Amino acid sequence: MQRAVSAELDLDIGGSVDLIFQITAAQSVPLSSERLVFEQGGRTYTATEIVDQAGSRLHRLTAEPGLLEVRYEAIVEGRASETRTSDLEAITYLRPSRYCQSDEVFTQARRQFRGLSGEELVVAVDDFVASTVTYTPGLSLGTDSAVTTLMTGQGVCRDYAHLVIALLRAMDVPARYTACYAPDLVPMDFHAVAEAYVDGAWYVVDATRLAPRGTLVRIATGRDAADCAFLSYHGGSVGLSRMRVTAWAGDDGSGDDFRTLTRLA
Incomplete structure (x- = not known):
């Protein structure tokens, strides 16, 4: 299955700042082509790539004051390789x-x-979160947690993922957070899902039900959103003036049965 993903970020940089991006496909994702460019005032930056133990690729650079344009695009061919946990x-x-x-x-x-x-537990947790949380863009805060979402019953994809993960861990099931590109996601953005470790394999749990799980492209994996932010920085100030994310799949993954276990492709 072929998938095409891209991200465009325009950042207003105030002062010299250490930037860390997680917007590229993970190390395990099979790519036929990829392009990552950082440009500012006619100058092209070269970022340092760092790969963590989960295979997430971080790109780090120091930028100066001004408008920094970040452009990423990649073509994915086939399915990601399975890695041992x-x-x-x-x-x-x-x-x-x-x-x-x-x-x-x-x-x-x-x-x-x-x-x-x-499997019965994973499906039950998925159904519970899907039926008790309402997707509400614009009302969720970056500091909201699984407990917040459980109390308020509202949130966005990261909140759904956090609640699923917390409930699964409480039931002694290893669970992790995954940032990804999601073809057919509406509204289009970076997406977040949970993964549950059952019988020696990781399975996707997306209680938002907003995108077909079989077409997702992994970006970053971690304990929660703190490990998988698309941008973090230290020193100076950064304003996000524009962001555009796209994701397309040759197979739209229609007919996804959320009551069956599916691995991230």
Whole structure:
């Protein structure tokens, strides 16, 4: 299956600033072509690429005051390769994290999903979050967590993912956060989903039900959104004046049955 993804970011830079981007396809994604460009005032920057243990590719550079234009595009051919998950990784994804406080939702999770395990549990958590949370763009804050979403019943994709992850971890299922490109997503943007570790494999859980899971393209993987931000910076100031994300798939993935387990392609 062929997929095409792109991202355009225009940043207003105030002062010398250390920028870290996570907008490229992950190391495991099979690419037939890729282009990443950073331009400012006629000058082209070369970023340093750093790959973390999950295969996420970070690009770091120091920019000066002015308008920085970031352009990324890639063509994906085929499915991503499967990577082995170590015992240490599995343990890490069982622990509470900043936005996924599994310890705080432990009692409700144990009461809500008592007696369930494996695929049945994953589907039940997915259904619960999908039916109790309303997708509400513009109302979610960057500091909102799984507990916030559980209390308010509203959020965007990152909030759905955080709540799914927290509930699964509370039920002793390793769960992680994945940032991705999502063909057919409406409104189009960077997307976030959860992944659950069941019987030695990772499966996508997207309680928003906004995009076919079989067409998603992995960008970054981590404990929660804090590990997968498309942009972070240190020193100076940064304003995002424009952002455009696109994602297209040759196979639109129609007919996705959210009650079956699916791996990220």
